[in-house]
Amino acid sequence: MxxxxxxxxxxxxxxxxxxxxxxxxxxxxxxxxxxxxxxxxxxxxxxxxxxxxxxxxxxxxxxxxxxxxxxxxxxxxxxxxxxxxxxxxxxxxxxxxxxxxxxxxxxxxxxxxxxxxxxxxxxxxxxRRLAPKLIDLMSVQLDGVTKDHRRISKLVQGPFDDRHAAVKEYGYATHELMERGWRCIHEQGGTDWPLTVWELNGEIITVYLAHVGQVSA
Structure with a gap:
């Protein structure tokens, strides 16, 4: 981190x-x-x-x-x-x-x-537990490139202070891509820091769970 x-x-x-x-x-x-x-x-x-x-x-x-x-x-x-x-x-x-x-x-x-x-x-x-407790913030992010080589980058959902909620939203986002015809060509990270690469008609995008900061509990 x-x-x-x-x-x-x-x-x-x-x-x-x-x-x-x-x-x-x-x-x-x-x-x-x-x-x-x-x-x-x-x-x-x-x-x-x-x-x-x-x-x-x-x-x-x-x-x-x-x-x-x-x-x-x-x-x-x-x-x-x-x-x-x-x-x-x-x-x-x-x-x-x-x-x-x-x-x-x-x-x-x-x-x-x-x-x-x-x-x-x-x-x-x-x-001694005398320091403020920190909570990780996570977001579902999307980065990619179009078939004419234009960069794509956007926040899909977040930030979340709960990993389960963030992974759930990641699942929704990737399921929607599948329904729209995108093909998953790479997957890594499991449920800790999931990342998948998708392809459709010459366009490539990566969807992933990103650490975006911390807040005090």
Whole structure:
């Protein structure tokens, strides 16, 4: 499944998004923020009393605070490892270390490498079921070429958030082609990702079930 199709969490909504310092930090730490949004977690840059950090909201009302040895520097190249804690504004008993790649941390060997940071966060929120659940969207698509070499491309039905419904509509579409005299010359994918190629009077079309994105449950 392509990452390009994965839904990203929305941008944070507050009055700081036009602040030059906020935007500078957001852009500087974009690789981390974008990776968090693809989990998908709503991520933000927190500016508090001259201290900077990245937050990620979790489904139970808690959040992750992502910093370094202390707060995050303006320049990401100066990060001396990552420090991630889970906390809750209304429940001080929620306080746990998620990841620590600073000098004396358990994951110090990774330093300021973003990849193991994101992997650790993804593993943590998945195991705790603290990330929004994603549902695949599927559509029945048709692509082909006419006998005079004009391209055909259209959405037949969809999108669907239920695979059974999508496969059912695919069956209706291919049955209609059969009744109109089209001949199936290739078939693959079974009932998971069905695809068939059809021919009629020099025209060729492909009907298939396509993944078109994801939505939060």
């Amino acid at each position: 392509s990452d390009d199709l994965a839904q990203m969490a929305p941008m944070p909504v507050h009055n700081n998004t036009d602040d030059p310092l906020w935007r500078k930090l957001w852009n500087a730490y974009e690789p981390v923020i974008t990776a968090l949004r693809r989990i998908p977690l709503v991520a933000d840059v927190e500016i508090c009393g001259g201290m900077f950090g990245i937050t990620a909201q979790l489904t139970d009302g808690s959040h992750l605070w992502i910093s370094s040895v202390e707060d995050l520097p303006l320049d990401p190249t100066e990060v001396e490892g990552w420090h991630v804690r889970r906390g809750h504004e209304d429940n001080p008993t929620v306080d746990e270390l998620v990841y620590n790649s600073t000098e004396d941390g358990e994951h110090a060997q990774h330093g300021n490498n973003v990849v193991p940071l994101v992997q650790a966060i993804t593993t943590f929120v998945t195991a």
